[in-house]
Amino acid sequence: MTTNTVTQKLTPNRLVLCAAPAYLARAGTPASLAELPLHECLALGGTAQWWFGNGRQRRSVRVQGRLRSNSNEIIRQACMDGLGIALHSYWDVAAELAAGRLRALDLGLAPTPLALWFVYPHRELLPWRVQAFRDHLAHALRHLGS
Numbered sequence: 001m002t003t004n005t006v007t008q009k010l011t012p013n014r015l016v017l018c019a020a021p022a023y024l025a026r027a028g029t030p031a032s033l034a035e036l037p038l039h040e041c042l043a044l045g046g047t048a049q050w051w052f053g054n055g056r057q058r059r060s061v062r063v064q065g066r067l068r069s070n071s072n073e074i075i076r077q078a079c080m081d082g083l084g085i086a087l088h089s090y091w092d093v094a095a096e097l098a099a100g101r102l103r104a105l106d107l108g109l110a111p112t113p114l115a116l117w118f119v120y121p122h123r124e125l126l127p128w129r130v131q132a133f134r135d136h137l138a139h140a141l142r143h144l145g146s
Contacts, residue, residue, distance in 0.1 A: 004121075005119055005120065007119050008118045008138075009117055010115075010117060010118050010138045010141050011141040011142060012114075012115050013090075014113050015088065015089060015111035015112070015114065016089075016093060016111065017104065017107065018079060018097065018103060018104050019085040019086070019105060020081065020102055020103070021100070023040075023083065024103060027039060031107070033059060033107045033109060035107075037062055040065040040067075040084030040085065041063035041064060042067050042068075042083060042085065042086040043065060043067075043068045043087075044070070044072060044086075044087070045068070045069075046068070047063070049062050050087050052107070052111055053112045065084050066084075067083060067084065072088070075088070076088060076092055080101055085105065116141060120134075
């Protein structure tokens with residue numbers, strides 16, 4: 001038996017490369033993607049490379065560091081504590097960036113964005129509650145900005 005699923009893109013999820021001012025003061029600020037592997041990178045999960053691009057070009061950078069975690073919160077806190085450079089969803093670090101606890105790094109190419117998707121089994125007989133939730137979520141995310 002095959003299951004047809006419906007996917008609907010809700011919003012882009014912009015990523016930002018960031019570090020605490022204390023880390024940058026101690027280790028220096030990378031000036032290009034080529035310098036990124038020379039820094040302590042705080043990776044989420046088993047990620048060994050980060051992707052960057054602008055539509056015309058795309059590039060991956062192999063990253064390394066002493067800390068990897070499956071917890072986004074642990075990576076965010078380690079980044080704020082000055083332990084290295086991290087790649088985060090803008091939503092996860094917007095308050096820290098605005099307050100100056102973290103600084104966004106511009107290395108020429110922006111991190112390749114992700115997207116948030118709503119996936120459901122099929123269009124037929126979709127309960128109204130699920131439709132209402134999907135529509136509310138799409139509306140709320142559109143107004144968050146990415």
